[in-house]
Amino acid sequence: MNTSRRHFLTVASAFAGTALAAPAFAQDILGDVFSSTRRGSWGDQFDARAAGGEEVMSNIPIYSAETLMYTQAAIGQYQNIVAQGGWGQVPSGKKLQLGSVDGDVEALRRRLMISGDLSQRAGMSPAFDTYVDAALKRFQRRHGLPADGVTGKYTYAAMNVSAQVRLGQLQTNLNRLNERMGAYQTPRYVMVNIPAAQIEAVENGRVVSRHTAVVGKIDRQTPIIDSAINEVIVNPYWNAPESIVRKDIIPLMRKNPNYLRDNNIRILAGDGSEIDPMTIDWSTEDAAKLRFRQDPGKINAMASVKINFPNSHATYMHDTPQQSLFNNLMRFDSSGCVRVQNVRDLVTWLLRDTQGWNRQRFEDTIRSGQNTPVQLAVPVPVHFSYVSAWSTGDGVSHFRDDIYALDGSQELQLSQAL
Template structure:
């Protein structure tokens, strides 16, 4: 679902108007923030409970669940009230604030964190970036999919300064998406959340494992789809799609004629015979008519495993030799397929009901054999979806970068700013 900016903001205004009589508690909390007393620096009398907020930031509840829908509906009331009362304050974003800093901008930061429920109003207002502010910043960063290092860098400031009406609209937009997927999705299933670049393996209404993912670039987007995982290929060959041959391999060969040999990529004709790269005119795109296949091995683009499921987009999930990509603040680097961190754990879970394929055999096959297809005894549903906002408890809202611009507001595409 994509929303125009006018519809987005008009809807949030209407919602705010209906919330005034329902949120006396939230109004009282905001009043306390506005009248919060000044604190001395490093006040030892301040109890640590003042930085502990209600609601679960990390939860085993699946994003696709009736509980998530209920949580986001409750969270909307709080955001409606914040919007009706003028929104939260902007935070100056020129300084990297961190534990131990004393700076006037910390007062703005404290107020902003109080509005979003990350810091209790009992913490008071001061210029000290103390341990309570540190915990609150880390909580905020966790809710926004950022590294929880407690330092207010560029992306943290950008997330904080998205306006309250826009966040309210983002919640509303995603509530519609969540409601459409809150029914029975299977006894166990895999959900790939594209803007979060995260994967959930779900069983019995509980997330049994989460995996960081690398998904498609803005110009090579990972598609929305529903399918069933039916096959695992251990130590697969990688057959380069024609789009990658044209966009990547041909330009690379023009720069470095040894590129294919260095990356164990062979060129095959239609009859399966190998073609010598030196016989191809790389100044043209004639090579795009041929098949490019990378041998299994350490540098293979899919590394140890490929996860297959029928779909019209020719995408799949797989391992990667570029493990460092999973540590990035933003993980939108692929050509549409989904790379999975700790993929062997996910595959072991997928193969659980497939006779003879325990973790030990899987690992031995990786070490000893190449291109081994394994059919799942019970195919597992997989859902590629686009959820950029949800909630895990009362008032605990999670937001992600609207990387593909599907929420309809440029302000939400933080990584492109």
């Protein structure tokens, strides 16, 4: 029996007891929620861990035997929640936060208890206390939302997706995990999770680093890809795809004839000679047949580095001069390629086995401003995937916006519904 098979069976056996206990677990939660007495005092003694505020992040990769088993267990949990009537809608018209006292807090408590974010020991009360605060932050982390403990519009939208729909989302994504699990058996790989807009660098079955990403817009979607990273270009030139020339550059040149010059973009003919933008009729789209290349530099669309891998979509990963985009909640803003936060850390890890390319040389090369392609001595597999629901812990289910409407329910496209 190989190591992967043994590991899978070990995890599976650990969940045998969990699966059997799931119905009682759900019944206990629902029974306690609806029969609990109101909290009579702010001084009740139990710690924040009882409120479900523990850390929900994990170093378990999304594509792993453990995640597969945890997700199967989560489906059992949600099946029982649905069987018990699910959860009710939480009134979404108010901004609730620590210190609020409002009747709607009771509906919020019930919702958080049923999903396992708040212990039933917290009881019912109109007071938004520290236990509700910790539970709401836990809920927000599980849904990829800023854990600020405030009930904003995206938090309400995620909270008011029905238990039945969440169950369906878990089942859909369990199938995705099963279908592509075989591609993730290498010791090192990079996984781009499109709906989460996040990247995992995985080594020996554990996530060694995660990176916030910006992925494709709805009308310029990031594709599903299985390939291997074979090249890193330090201080890259940026060659604008024809689609961007048509949709972006030509309209911008019509408004501002100096746009190309201001952005260090040159137009090159087939023989490599440079073409004067003033000689082109920008009222037509004839320019889309030409090559537009941006010089390396701080305003280059890829900033310091480009990460290449063979694929039929002309897709790649890269740095960006627009670092503020990583702070956006909905990071679906690219033309299909993937922007990577803290990309220098990822590149250092990718180049680890390439002789002579330590962090110091990498940084020195960036400062030189010289276009420098580097071939990886050992290509690193890369996988672009679409996983919008999964579980990496007992009772910890993660959900993300179904940005490309692949999960079968409009209710899951939170960014489009608001």
